[in-house]
Amino acid sequence: MRSKKRIWVTAAVATSALAGVLVFEGVTGNPSVDSDTKSAPAKADVRATALKVGGDGTSASLDKRDTAPFSMLGITWTDPAAKVAGAVEVRTRSAANGNWTSWLPLETDVDGRTEAGRAGVRGTTEPRWVGPSNGVEVRINAGGKVSSKLPAGLRLDTVDPGRSGTLDADPAAFAADLPTADDPSATPSADETDSTTPESPAPDDSTEPPAEATPSEPASPTPSAPATQAPTPPASQSPSPSASPTPSKTLPPAPSSSVPKPPITSRAGWGADESMSPEAPEYLDTIKAVFVHHTAGSSTYSCADSAAIVRSLYTFHVKANGWKDLGYNFVVDKCGTVFEGRKGGVDRPVLGAHTYGFNRESTGIAVIGTYTGATAPTAVTTSVARIAAWKLGQYKGDPAGTTTLTAGANGSNGFRKTFTAGTKYPFNQISGHRDGFNTECPGTKLYGQLPAIRSLAAGPVTGLAIKSVTGAGLSGTTYYTKSAVTVGWSASTPSAFVSKYELLVDGKSVATTAGTATSAKATLAVGSHKVQVRATHQSGKVTTSTAATVVADQTAPSFTTKPNLALRTGTVNTTAVPLTLKWKATDAASLKEVRLTAPVAKTYGPTTTSASHTAKSGVATSWAMTAYDLAGNTAAASVSGTPVIVQESSATKTGTWTTKSSSSYLGGKSYSSSSKNASLSWTFTGRSVALIASRATTSGQVYVYVDGVKVSTVDLKSSTTKYRDALWTKSWTSSAKHTVKIVVVATSGRPAITTDGIVYLK
DSSP states (O other), rough: OEEEEEEOOOSSOOOOSSSEEEOOOTTOOOOSSSTTOHHHHBBEEEEEEEEEEEEESSSSEEEEEEEEEEEEEEEEESSTTTOOOOOOEEEEEEEETTBEEEEEEEOOOGGGGGGTTSSOOOOEEOOOEEEEEEOOOOOEEOOTTTTTTOOOOOEEEEEOOOOOOSSOOOOTTSOOEEEOTTTTHHHTTOOOOOSSOOOOOOOOSOOOOOOTTTTSSSSSSOOOOOOOOOOOTTTOOOTOOBOOSSOSSSOOOOOSSSSSSOOOOOOOTTOOOGGGGSSEEEEOOOOOEEEEEEEEEOOOGGGHHHHHHHHHHHIIIIIOOOOOOOOEEEEHHHHOOEEEEESSSSSSOOOSSSSOGGGGGEEEEESSSSOOSSSHHHHHHHHOOOOOOOOHTTTTTTTTTTTEOOOOOOOOOOOHHHHHTEEEEEEEEEEEEGSSOOOOOOHHHHHHHHHHHHHHHHHOOOOOOEEEEEEEETTTTEEEEEEEEEEEEEOOOOOGGEEEEEEEEEEEEEEEEETTTOOEEEOOOEEEEEEEEEEETSSSSEOOOOOEEEEOOOOEEEEEEEEEEEEEEEEOOTTTTTEEEEEEOOOSSSSEEEEESSOOOEEEEEEOOOOEEEOOOOOEEEEEEEEEETSSOOOEEEEEEEEEEEOGGGGGSSOOEEEOTTTTTTGGEEEEEOHHHHHHHEEEEEEEEEOOOOOOOOOOEEEEEEETTTEEEOOOOOSOOOOEEEEEEEEEEEEEEEEEEEOOOOOOTTOOOOEEEEEEEO
């Protein structure tokens, strides 16, 4: 039987000052209220299996084997300060289909001293979520160098996150049985596999001092530092010599933030088993910086598994790493869901274990997944920025600003920056884990997104622009409306960061909307106006869009030339007499278009003043038109006309004419003459007339007289044969009585002409 000792968690409140850290026993602060706090905790299970180390100490393995169910795994070792220099890879078997994965790498740049100073803390790889599995294989190679021996105590830790169910955990105030740090079963033998929930041994003498040690605090845990003691004394026991003589009864109020709190899934919401980490939370005096992390491992997980992943991280940190609780203060999944991490109240300055050397003045946000070669989704950067802005806003921080942090340990990072314990160093208030001690976290791509995250968190709103003015027409860069408009806009900053939008007309606010809105309405007085949108970021910073010119116009357009009809050249049929419709419309502001609404529907641009149409002969037709300006004002006008075909047989004739018959002629017949000065004349009352003839290469010429005056010589010659061709027209401004006469010229070599009559418009 392995020995155990009792951990007592009391409801009494005791405080101990430890470099700006307050320890509150039995108090967790204000939990998040944004999620289902009725969820029951899930009982997670950890199994440890020792690895077989090669004879030269540079390789280790675990043969392929069946296991109890698990969904997350990692490799741990005895000394938290030690590193694995080579590749650590695992293969797992899916519990769903029995297939084995390819070899999966485990991240090894984790600093196991993040929560050093506690008995039993172990060095570790990043844990990796692999999904429900029941088989595993491990291989480690330190690089084949004699000097790169693997650390002692290597073991595989697998985690089954369990399922949320009935609340069956004892309250934190009850005793929990935990193995002691020197329990022999805490470190399995090389032959032991799948042992249940081992506790790690205390670090050996080679372990570095506590990660957060400063010149003013002890280098290792002492009786005056309950934050790092394994046991917490029972309530009846006297407080440590450095504890406050008069303990506070309650936590001080949580500071309000300058920005809204984002939705956060509480620990109860993701099924935290609080009996697993009975130690009380520790609190800082302030939060000066936010460190962004990634958890490493796969980014292809389903967000439906996120709560189970968080439970697994929690379980791995506590039972495999030997930490007091989940290391991160907040965890964000790839869908942007934010989870409460280390307990103590999301609105409190809870001391986490996330950034070795700089935990004591910061909070940590971890994104589930690996972001070394792939950027984080917008949902991630949005949530990280919201949490960072909210936490910094509690302490008058600036997400785009810098601060100084005091190093809690000696070391360096990948930027060749060296840190000395007790010395202050500048940091961005939103920094990446790699800005601290040496690590690749939070991945190259996510690290590259930190400037954008700072911009989102700090403001102002970016990319603000007017996209539409509904109820108005656009000409060039100017909009025209009668009065009422709806202005639409867009911004590249997500709406979660926008406090409000305002619609400005000539610099004055006429409408205020929520930050989720994308449009607002306004009623404009007649005249020209400058319209803008103003966005207020949650930080209070203001952005104003480029102005759009909007002219309010209530004056209708006009037809300066009323619609009128005239016959035109072309082939004549009884059902389709060619004619031209003419008009001219203008507007004081900006003409948009002119529409023909009858007898057919056509739309013409603002500069068009005529169009070709046809009409039935002998039928009175009304041509209706409407002019529109860009503001929506209209004016209507119309004209009526009746084309009338008069055949050649109705003419008064002189000279010799012969009748020709063909279905190609109007009425089936036409007149033809080669006699010089032979003539035909027609008298009619109308405002437009056209001569209709048949044409060929041998056709001659005619003189045309109107009301006794010669007005034209018309050549009927055509390279192609044409019938019923209106080839000469004349129009007047009004209808009147006129006589049209044609006279045969008797052109040399082609004297003959063939006429099919005339058509006039009345």
